[in-house]
Amino acid sequence: MVKSIFIFIYLLLTVSCVRPDIQSNITTGSISVPEIPIVVETPEPVVVEDTYSPYVCIMDKSEEFIGVREKGGNNQNFTDKELKQLLVNSGWKPGQAWCSFMVKGLLDHCDIPNKVTGWSPTSYNKKDVIYTDGKFKQKYKDDDVLVMSLSYNKFKNDRSRYKAIGHTGVIEEVRGTSVVTREGNTGDDGGRDGDGFYKKVRPLTKNLHITRYGIKN
Numbered sequence: 001m002v003k004s005i006f007i008f009i010y011l012l013l014t015v016s017c018v019r020p021d022i023q024s025n026i027t028t029g030s031i032s033v034p035e036i037p038i039v040v041e042t043p044e045p046v047v048v049e050d051t052y053s054p055y056v057c058i059m060d061k062s063e064e065f066i067g068v069r070e071k072g073g074n075n076q077n078f079t080d081k082e083l084k085q086l087l088v089n090s091g092w093k094p095g096q097a098w099c100s101f102m103v104k105g106l107l108d109h110c111d112i113p114n115k116v117t118g119w120s121p122t123s124y125n126k127k128d129v130i131y132t133d134g135k136f137k138q139k140y141k142d143d144d145v146l147v148m149s150l151s152y153n154k155f156k157n158d159r160s161r162y163k164a165i166g167h168t169g170v171i172e173e174v175r176g177t178s179v180v181t182r183e184g185n186t187g188d189d190g191g192r193d194g195d196g197f198y199k200k201v202r203p204l205t206k207n208l209h210i211t212r213y214g215i216k217n
Helices: 002-016 020-027 054-063 081-089 099-109
Strands: 129-132 145-151 165-174 178-186 196-203 208-213
Touching: 054 099, 054 145, 054 165, 081 099, 099 165, 099 178, 145 178, 165 208
Parallel strands: none
Antiparallel strands: 129 208, 145 165, 145 208, 165 178, 178 196
């Protein structure tokens, strides 16, 4: 009897020394483990660099119009309404030659500063000449925005035409001895009064000039 009383007192003292939250669980026959908070690290936001390329913009937009032809002839209308609107936004009016208006329209569409008008000699950017008079004047990069200006012998005595320029277009690629262009108001013969917007390959001659836009305008 005395031994039983001693054991009861021992158990009572043991329980009284346990933390209250655990003690209450002991009386019910269970022990709870405190929850450990889980810390989730939030990753740093990924910064996406601006990869906008004026050259890609020019190529993407001009690609939409390759093969578009005049409608009715004589620079009056076009088979593509968007091309016509691009020209109208550049100042073109029905009946006007439109190669230079096309270059201006593409430059404007891609927010590239320029002073190009419907007069093709204005396509020659005197501030940033890459190739002229049969010679390369400076280096360039593949993704530079380059414009071709083409001189004609019949305009040599026309002082209103800088370097006798009478046609223009944007450049897709400069190759070893030629350039790949995208031109408005040209045709199968590569002339300056054609019937549509086409891709051309022209030789690098003294009559062909290359100037750059987007850096020095």
